[in-house]
């Protein structure tokens with residue numbers, strides 16, 4: 001989608017963008033080459049401190065802020081506003097009012113993230129095209145599913161996560177200005193990094209904190225289960241290459257010009 005807004009001869013780098021729910025700024029950093037300034041906002045002061053200390057691009061800045069109240073962003077000032085894997089946490093009624101206030105006419109609102117990993121845990125399982133015997137693959141997948149079932153047990157976001165579709169109906173309705181894309185990302189992995197990935201999820205950390213569970217101990221339990229299955233195919237279960245496959249969505253929608 002062209003995000004140049006009203007000025008069609010406008011070429012990149014564009015002027016201003018914001019990344020809301022930016023976490024440690026990984027999703028903000030990729031925008032740096034394309035804009036004169038990008039603001040990363042997150043309501044977690046810890047995440048913002050991490051972004052400020054690790055990301056040094058001069059045209060990026062980070063600030064603590066709530067998606068539902070973007071008071072630090074002037075009216076009609078952004079060509080692009082992004083939300084990566086965070087919109088399911090927001091109060092979208094309030095957030096969309098703010099999106100509409102801060103976007104320039106013709107500006108783009110982009111949301112992306114994982115696609116319903118709770119209902120379709122196969123999305124986080126190992127690539128079925130990997131030359132594994134299907135029975136071994138199924139057992140590995142079952143352990144990943146079990147890990148998700150465990151950490152989602154009492155999560156307060158479970159209802160949002162259990163939705164079939166992670167993306168949220170965008171604020172701009174005209175079909176020609178809204179498009180949805182499904183894609184798949186896959187990462188080279190092994191059993192240690194699969195569990196490392198699960199451990200990095202906020203869901204895992206919340207589960208451990210709320211249930212007084214030692215994160216490393218829980219991680220070792222799942223590594224051990226995966227290791228025992230991998231031993232059926234290799235004598236180097238920790239290093240054996242796997243692929244972790246995740247379905248993603250991207251929804252683009254444009255604020256009308258008038």
Ligand SMILES: C[S@@+](CC[C@H](N)C(=O)[O-])C[C@H]1O[C@@H](n2cnc3c(N)ncnc32)[C@H](O)[C@@H]1O
Nearest residue numbers: 021022023027042043044066067084085086089
């Ligand atoms: C899964 S992380 C995504 C981080 C980053 N966008 C990415 O793609 O890697 C979700 C982030 O949303 C933030 N968040 C959740 N609710 C929020 C809200 N209402 N306002 C601002 N940030 C919020 C959390 O603190 C967390 O850092």
